[in-house]
Amino acid sequence: MARDARRRILDTAARLFYGEGVHTVGIDRIIAEAGVAKATFYHHFKSKDALVCAYLTAHFDGQRAEFATLPGTGRAKLEAVFARIAEVCASPGFRGCAFLNAAAEFADPAHPARGVVAEYRAWFRSLMRRLLAEEGHPDPEAGSRLLLLLRDATAVSGALDPPDQARETTEAALDRLLTA
Amino acid sequence: MARDARRRILDTAARLFYGEGVHTVGIDRIIAEAGVAKATFYHHFKSKDALVCAYLTAHFDGQRAEFATLPGTGRAKLEAVFARIAEVCASPGFRGCAFLNAAAEFADPAHPARGVVAEYRAWFRSLMRRLLAEEGHPDPEAGSRLLLLLRDATAVSGALDPPDQARETTEAALDRLLTA
């Protein structure tokens, strides 16, 4: 046992921060559920804010890796990406987009966590831009903004509306937004 | 002075809750900035949760009243509503949709605040349904879901993207979502 304390902390933080919100979950609870000493926690993370950033960054890395495995190029890949998003957003236990929730919790745009959120959004948009360009879309720049919009909307709907609504409506919207 | 303590509390709560987040603003701060005694606060609101619900409900009422003053019917009114939304979301000081932010802060769907959010969403969607029906839209039910999606997306974008992006992208998306 032992060399995996950091991983246990990150896993527990991901579960609790995502499931219950960053502000409502304290360090004490994380170290208790991770089975870790307080000194160990502060050995690996200099503060709670640092842990929040690490949690978001790990989430970012995971999503980047997941989308990279999806097959296809251009529009086919685009549809695969949104199918995956819609699937996740309609799955049980979905509690909204981790980045959007974090942004809502940290009102100050200068907060480090907001930086990770901004990086994520920039990455997602550039992915959309690339896929639209591959497809020969007339205006990948404007198109990517529409698709970022759709991504956000699907996440919100998945969190607040009946499970299937987000998936079906996203499909319909994707069609309309792509064929212009 | 005096008979307006409740209003001062509500105004202060709206400003602070919206601007800095519900969890980060304490009762002590609200009563201090509202210039009100603690006993007075707990005389008007039985708990902080009750104040949060009152804040959201007031916001709901305000938006309902605002949309009611917009002229036109059918598609004209629809476009007026979204123009207003986009304008608000692109204005300085916009920190996201109060309902979406509150929903993100209260992870438990059974929290009273989440009830107000659900009521708001149901109202907005029924408004969309009505306007689409007036316009002779072939499927107001599905259409209203698309427009709720767009509303959410505009709010998120207004909070996280450069000011003008939300407005322009919303306009473009509205066109595509309405003409099928």
Place this chain on the structure above:
DNA sequence: CCCAATGTAGACAGACCTGTCTGGTAATGT
């Protein structure tokens, strides 16, 4: 005029928060 409602000021309890610190244990690398 008097009573009830509404207001102010602020102490207090009990809980929880983050972050620091001490002290001791187990695994690792050289």
Place this chain on the structure above:
DNA sequence: ACATTACCAGACAGGTCTGTCTACATTGGG
């Protein structure tokens, strides 16, 4: 074998949180 590193357990400080309480002032309706 031994030093280093990672780890566990838990006390502690200093602050903030919600909600209750006492004690007193003001105001308006009957």
